[in-house]
Amino acid sequence: xxxxxxxxxxxxxxxxxxxxxxxxxxxxxxxxxxxxxxxxxxxxxxxxxxxxxxxxxxxxxxxxxxxxxxxxxxxxxxxxxxxxxxxxxxxxxxxxxxxxxxxxxxxxxxxxxxxxxxxxxxxxxxxxxxxxxxxxxxxxxxxxxxxxxxxxxxxxxxxxxxxxxxxxxxxxxxxxxxxxxxxxxxxxxxxxxxxxxxxxxxxxxxxxxxxxxxxxxxxxxxxxxxxxxxxxxxxxxxxxxxxxxxxxxxxxxxxxxxxxxxxxxxxxxxxxxxxxxxxxxxxxxxxxxxxxxxxxxxxxxxxxxxxxxxxxxx
Amino acid sequence: xxxxxxxxxxxxxxxxxxxxxxxxxxxxxxxxxxxxxxxxxxxxxxxxxxxxxxxxxxxxxxxxxxxxxxxxxxxxxxxxxxxxxxxxxxxxxxxxxxxxxxxxxxxxxxxxxxxxxxxxxxxxxxxxxxxxxxxxxxxxxxxxxxxxxxxxxxxxxxxxxxxxxxxxxxxxxxxxxxxxxxxxxxxxxxxxxxxxxxxxxxxxxxxxxxxxxxxxxxxxxxxxxxxxxxxxxxxxxxxxxxxxxxxxxxxxxxxxxxxxxxxxxxxxxxxxxxxxxxxxxxxxxxxxxxxxxxxxxxxxxxxxxxxxxxxxxxxxxxxxxxxxxxxx
Numbered sequence: 001x002x003x004x005x006x007x008x009x010x011x012x013x014x015x016x017x018x019x020x021x022x023x024x025x026x027x028x029x030x031x032x033x034x035x036x037x038x039x040x041x042x043x044x045x046x047x048x049x050x051x052x053x054x055x056x057x058x059x060x061x062x063x064x065x066x067x068x069x070x071x072x073x074x075x076x077x078x079x080x081x082x083x084x085x086x087x088x089x090x091x092x093x094x095x096x097x098x099x100x101x102x103x104x105x106x107x108x109x110x111x112x113x114x115x116x117x118x119x120x121x122x123x124x125x126x127x128x129x130x131x132x133x134x135x136x137x138x139x140x141x142x143x144x145x146x147x148x149x150x151x152x153x154x155x156x157x158x159x160x161x162x163x164x165x166x167x168x169x170x171x172x173x174x175x176x177x178x179x180x181x182x183x184x185x186x187x188x189x190x191x192x193x194x195x196x197x198x199x200x201x202x203x204x205x206x207x208x209x210x211x212x213x214x215x216x217x218x219x220x221x222x223x224x225x226x227x228x229x230x231x232x233x234x235x236x237x238x239x240x241x242x243x244x245x246x247x248x249x250x251x252x253x254x255x256x257x258x259x260x261x262x263x264x265x266x267x268x269x270x271x272x273x274x275x276x277x278x279x280x281x282x283x284x285x286x287x288x289x290x291x292x293x294x295x296x297x298x299x300x301x302x303x304x305x306x307x308x309x310x311x312x313x314x
Numbered sequence: 315x316x317x318x319x320x321x322x323x324x325x326x327x328x329x330x331x332x333x334x335x336x337x338x339x340x341x342x343x344x345x346x347x348x349x350x351x352x353x354x355x356x357x358x359x360x361x362x363x364x365x366x367x368x369x370x371x372x373x374x375x376x377x378x379x380x381x382x383x384x385x386x387x388x389x390x391x392x393x394x395x396x397x398x399x400x401x402x403x404x405x406x407x408x409x410x411x412x413x414x415x416x417x418x419x420x421x422x423x424x425x426x427x428x429x430x431x432x433x434x435x436x437x438x439x440x441x442x443x444x445x446x447x448x449x450x451x452x453x454x455x456x457x458x459x460x461x462x463x464x465x466x467x468x469x470x471x472x473x474x475x476x477x478x479x480x481x482x483x484x485x486x487x488x489x490x491x492x493x494x495x496x497x498x499x500x501x502x503x504x505x506x507x508x509x510x511x512x513x514x515x516x517x518x519x520x521x522x523x524x525x526x527x528x529x530x531x532x533x534x535x536x537x538x539x540x541x542x543x544x545x546x547x548x549x550x551x552x553x554x555x556x557x558x559x560x561x562x563x564x565x566x567x568x569x570x571x572x573x574x575x576x577x578x579x580x581x582x583x584x585x586x587x588x589x590x591x592x593x594x595x596x597x598x599x600x601x602x603x604x605x606x607x608x609x610x611x612x613x614x615x616x617x618x619x620x621x622x623x624x625x626x627x628x629x630x631x632x633x634x635x636x637x638x639x640x641x642x
Contacts, residue, residue, distance in 0.1 A: 005354065007353060134369050137371065137450060137453045138368050138452060176417065177415060219347070279417055304419055
């Protein structure tokens, strides 16, 4: 029986987003890579291409129907700025095309900090549920160093002990979910050198993964809605929409799983990304929606967020 | 599987009743997430769910050391723009492993705590109902207390309360229970602690019932305290009326047992109405307050009439013959 009375503000509506099977990231470059010119860019995409093809092929074998695969590329315009979208965007898409790669979606890294009106980084920061150290029973607020996130218990502050004149007793940090031995990771999420918060590269990359997994909502609405590009690309990065749909026939941007084909130099960054992602509590309703759709489609699906994120390191 | 939780209930630190827009601001504890509000049958606002990670000893009467890892869910509720509740709860389930897994495993099931090793449900349920718990055991009280403080410290509140009241703690557990266990057993403990044992299939929508019960238990506790402080029979009628006024101004209209309780738990309210009879005690308290106010009104009327006719009031509170209530 349905209730005879309802109030709009009492209900929670969470928008669903279209989902591909896989989102493939076609490499990532620092600004200095762009500075090295077209040939360097071509070489980078040449390294990515065979792996992207392999991901496509292996996926097509495991899926019941036609595979929905979208590709994306993230341009770093947050930490340093190089050239203009009018120069850089065509350079990227052309260099990719020479290796047979189509960039379906192009995103700006500063869009991971603030996507249009949405303070996306803070939205994700507010959803972090800190990995509790053994013994954490709720009595005290979770032990956090402002702006840092780790996967265990930090060692004692030896500098302080030395200052007190005592023997500097070193105790190692401990990973909470260690397998016999610890791999302790402590990630800087942000700093504020000039008073204004600057998000770290791993934190923005974690937001990027969450966007690609279609798991973020702002007041129940999907956040990363791709925009069609105009006739020409603008001269200023800020004038470029944070997420562009370059290929009109592309499968949906967000996907059940993500694969990133990256240079091995990004390995430490991605370890940090996984440390962050492992501590993000995604909206229960969004989790439920995505899980149910995967099940209905017969797509193999992982419960844990970090298991939906995979890599090819070249 | 069992669910354990604690509801803390107290007066919102704000002199006036908080309107719906302000409630939304006060409970907007997570960016990008709206609190849910409704206006019927009385103003109600609930914050988005938040989680706290724990990895600790779980309660137990046997003294066995049972360890659990996972998250506690918590949310805050404002009823009638006046009463604040913090609700912290967790679903305790048999674990996937007898050792600590990566944290992402637990965050795939927000609100669950996984037991390492073989769970002893009865032991755990009773342990959670004990007035004293080991220092290192799961502390839902502290989690709820911090949430309560976070709301009370909101810059949208003026920090003042219109009258004194005590915060109550309702600790509850829901599980299938031992054979023959009653559907519910509410116990008023010492001080502000109440314990509630519920028998049934564990489902998290039971929190709505527990919060509703905690609210009404707090209303009863608070109105009783107001009546006691009024010193009926000792103090002057005007003083009594003044001391009873907060009950009329702030509490009486909030009594609506079962208003937000899912149908599947309505029978539990019926049970409580039968014995001890929550609404019976409330009605008797309300009658008592109204009688006292009536007595005071009459005494004022009587004084007014006496003064008008040149007589000194003699303390007789019966209305003066010939004076009608409409024409004092």
